[in-house]
Amino acid sequence: MEFRQITAAERTATMFPLQSYAFMPSPWPDEDEATYAGRMRFFETTVNLIAEEEGRALAGVAALRMQQNVRGMVHDMAGVASVSSHPSARRQGLVRGLLERLLRQMREEGCAVTALYPFRSSFYARFGYVGIPRHRIATFKPEGLAHLVRADLPGEVERLPMRDAFDEWDKLTRRLLTERHGFAVYDETRTAEFRDDKRWVAIARSGGEVVGALRYRIDQYGGDLVASDLLYSGPMGRALILQYLARHVDQVGRVVMLLSSDEVPELWGTDFEVTTEGRVSFPRNGSPMVRALNMTALSGTPVGSGAVTIHIPDDEFIGGTWHLSGDDGRLSVAKGSATPQATLTAAGFSALLYGVLDPVEVVTRGLGELTNEGVQPLTTLFPRQMPYIFADF
Ligand SMILES: CC(C)(COP(=O)(O)OP(=O)(O)OC[C@H]1O[C@@H](n2cnc3c(N)ncnc32)[C@H](O)[C@@H]1OP(=O)(O)O)[C@@H](O)C(=O)NCCC(=O)NCCS
Known part of the structure; x- marks a missing residue:
């Protein structure tokens, strides 16, 4: 072979x-x-x-x-x-x-x-990966957002085919890469295929810059407006895109849209009826998985405070004893020599790094063992923070 x-x-x-x-x-x-x-x-x-x-x-x-x-x-x-x-x-x-x-x-x-994206998480768990949230799917009628139809918002939305929207859409995703935990984008070569995307792109602009974008298609008159991830740089971007969707009342029956797991659509309006689903099934709809590959490259990561020595046994990439501290709000990583206060698998450490499990859950999931002294510093160093990966591959 x-x-x-x-x-x-x-x-x-x-x-x-x-x-x-x-x-x-x-x-x-x-x-x-x-x-x-x-x-x-x-x-x-x-x-x-x-x-x-x-x-x-x-x-x-x-x-x-x-x-x-x-x-x-x-x-x-x-x-x-x-x-x-x-x-x-x-x-x-x-x-x-x-x-x-x-x-x-x-x-x-x-x-x-x-x-x-795993066909089955347990397969990739053997390689040190751990699950992070899958996107949510919100389904609602555009009339639920009727209060936005005539709202005077400082900005506008333009509908473009992707070939014309690509540069602005790509720039927004690269901006979100620097701002949102978990957000991931392809390199230029792979991203270029999106130019051929046959969907519409609604581009929201305010104050001279792009503040939101939504790729979508309409399946039929009176049918569904099916949208990909709702992307925005702040509340105005989201409001502009939602207003644009509201203006499809009587044209489409429902909007079906992908959202990050921290989005709360029931707060978008009064009497707003919405179903928000997180659908995970195998092999087609697995939750994404992640893992760290290089410990020292993580130095400088914004973290909470605390200091702890951890041991990661049997991992080719991040195995060893490490002293982690975050007193100045940035993670410092050094080879450790003290007795470890926690023994973590690669998946267990990755879960803490990505903010998806807290130290007690790491133990209950079988991804590590902690001494009493290990719980507090790991909790404050790596506060829970849900990642939103966006890219689908
Ligand atoms: C999934 C697939 C790629 C596995 O390939 P493979 O050559 O059989 O994998 P390996 O023999 O190298 O197995 C690697 C490990 O996973 C385990 N494993 C294999 N198939 C598994 C499964 N379906 N579920 C859980 N574990 C599995 C093996 O026992 C082995 O464990 P170990 O090395 O710790 O002892 C293959 O079955 C396949 O092509 N499936 C259809 C396509 C697919 O689903 N691809 C994955 C997309 S994310």
Whole structure:
């Protein structure tokens, strides 16, 4: 068995059949291959690894070059995708071998963190990943926002096809990358495919800048307005986009929109009827997962106060004993020598770093063990703070 890195152009002959069999209805139509090949220019910067035997690809994995905000610090991030193996080669450790090589390479190339959407969380838990929130889906009638229809807001919304909205939409997402915990974007090469997005983009502007954006389509007259993530830089951006949706009264029956898990739509109006759902199911609708890949690269992360020594056993990337402190509001990371007050798995530490579990939950989830002295500093160093990843890959 040979493990090797391949170019984007080689993906069509090697990874395409594996991925199509794994993720698409099959047998697939002949034209799918040409469509896939045509998209490969957007994967020029992606790192692709395959396991090959006698010239035949049996498994493949890829890492998209991305960036992610973790508690206010932006890191290079490996977005793991295209994970698949041939049914006759499954359960032989091929994907384990590939994924370990991939994460090693991405770490060496500067990625401090990694994220993915799992087909089943327990599979990636074996590689040190931990779950973060999945987006919520809000469904409501536009008339619920009637109070906004005539509101005099300082700004306006323009509806554009993506090819015309792309630059402003992309700029807003890159601004949100610097401002929102968990937010992740692709590099320029991969992002360029969004130019071909066939949806509308509502761009909200106020005070001469873009303050909100929403990608959407309308399925039929009287039907659903189906929107992707509600993106905004502040309350005015959100109000402008909601006002725009309100103006679709009597044109569409419902708005169905993706939201971050900390959004509370029932507060958008009085008598406002809304259903907000977080749907998690496998293999298609898994919650995203994340993990830290490099401890020292986390120095400088905005954190609370406290000092603690932790031990992470048996992890190639972040294993060891570490002294963590945050007295000046920034995390300082140093090799530790004192007796650890906490023993954490890579997933347990990542859960604290990303703010999704508190130290007691880390223990109850089986992701670590704490001494009494460890609970307080880990609680104050890593206050709960829900990430919103936005990017879907
Ligand atoms: C999921 C898939 C990629 C696994 O590939 P594989 O080559 O069988 O994986 P490996 O043999 O390297 O298994 C790695 C580990 O995961 C475990 N594992 C394998 N399949 C699993 C499953 N369905 N659920 C939980 N654990 C699983 C193995 O036991 C092994 O554990 P260990 O190394 O700790 O002993 C493959 O089954 C596949 O292509 N499925 C369809 C496509 C898919 O769902 N891809 C993932 C998209 S996120």
